[in-house]
Amino acid sequence: MSGQASSAERSRIQGAKYDFTATYNRRWPHAYFRALLALDYMLPDRAKPIFERIFADYRRVRNKTKLKIIDVGCSYGVNAALLRTDLDLDDLHAAYLGPSGSLSRRQEIEHRAFFRNQGLRDDIQFVGVDPSFRAVRYALDLGLIEAGVTTDLETRDLTIKERSALADADILISTGCVGYATEATFARVYEASATSRPWVVAFASHRFGYDDIAAALRAFSLETRLVERFRQRQCRFSPTERQAILKAMAKLGIEDRLERTTGYIYASCYISAPPGEAL
Ligand SMILES: C[S@@+](CC[C@H](N)C(=O)[O-])C[C@H]1O[C@@H](n2cnc3c(N)ncnc32)[C@H](O)[C@@H]1O
Structure with a gap:
């Protein structure tokens, strides 16, 4: 497992992070998707087959078909959209091209029909956890997630209603959110x-x-395992963050050969399960 950042280090690395937080909490996801495209952020796309493989393992081990997934840092329901349809991230980009401000009434109606027309599979249900309440509201409105938790759980406890939304979960997943969300x-x-x-x-x-x-x-x-072969590309370095992140990684003792070779930042996959159950 890689080295651990102190909270001071974490904030410093966070400071070096390309900041597209301004797009996290909008009524519509268009600006967020434009920011993702600008950085070639591809993690949810790359993670999709890994999640699907683990869902299949889980179904076999637990003898279940219908799954309740909690997505920590769910944003606009990106993982739910990918995992409940045959779409990939490019399909979402194509669907989200267009204005990032307010949508005309006609555009709104067309956009709301988009996922309905994809036939969202219902053997996987999602509960989203993300303090970006407008993004969660969007994911709920479009039927991508069943329920949302918008309390910032870094600093506050769950309400009773939120606790019951999280009960009986099968798998917690997360992409692009560790760092914002901690232990x-x-x-x-x-x-x-x-x-x-x-x-x-x-x-x-x-x-x-x-x-x-x-x-x-x-x-x-x-038990938590780092599964080396499931490591995936996350996004390109932005011009301003490269040096700072490489320096921070060196300090944490995280190997940076891939980052230096490709110019992309990578994400490691960690799987936690009761002893002897996963993989
Ligand atoms: C880079 S985005 C990733 C979103 C999505 N999972 C994806 O891969 O496209 C980071 C997300 O983390 C969310 N976030 C920030 N602080 C958080 C916290 N304390 N708990 C949960 N999510 C948080 C942001 O609102 C944002 O939606």
Whole structure:
């Protein structure tokens, strides 16, 4: 497992992060998708076959067909959109091209019909966790997720209603969110769903360690494994962040050969499950 950043280091690395937070909490996802495209952010696309493989393993091990997935940092329901349809990220980009401000009434109606027309599969249900409440509202309105938790679990506890939305989960997933969400969020989410002993599958950008989250999950008797071969490309370095991130990775002891060779940042895949269950 990679080295662990202190909270001071984490904030410094966060400071070096290309900042598209201004697009996180809008009524419509168009500006967010434009920002993703500008950085060639591809993690949810690359993670999709890995998640599907793990969902298949989970169904076999637990003898279940219908899954309840909690997506930590769900944003506009990107993982739900990909995993509940045959679409890829390019299809979403194509659907989201257009204005990033307010949509005309006609555009709104067309856009709302988009996922309905894809025939969202209902053997996978999603609950989204993300303080970007407008993004969560969008994912709910378009039927991508069943329920949303918008409390910032870094600093606050779940409400009773939110706890019940998280209960009986099968798998917690996360892409592009470790760093914003730390062990505090993961522990709160897991605690609310611990009775069903869900697995946790998280892609953590190489600029962040995962030791604190793994330790928090260990308290629920989960074993965490870093699965090297599931590592995926996340996005290109923005011109301003490259040096700072490479420096921070060196300090954390995270190997940076791929980053230096390709100019992309990578994310490691961590899988946590009760001993002997996963993979
Ligand atoms: C880079 S985006 C990734 C979104 C999506 N998972 C994806 O891969 O496209 C980071 C997301 O983390 C969310 N986020 C920020 N702070 C958070 C927190 N404390 N808990 C959960 N999500 C958080 C942001 O609102 C944003 O939607």
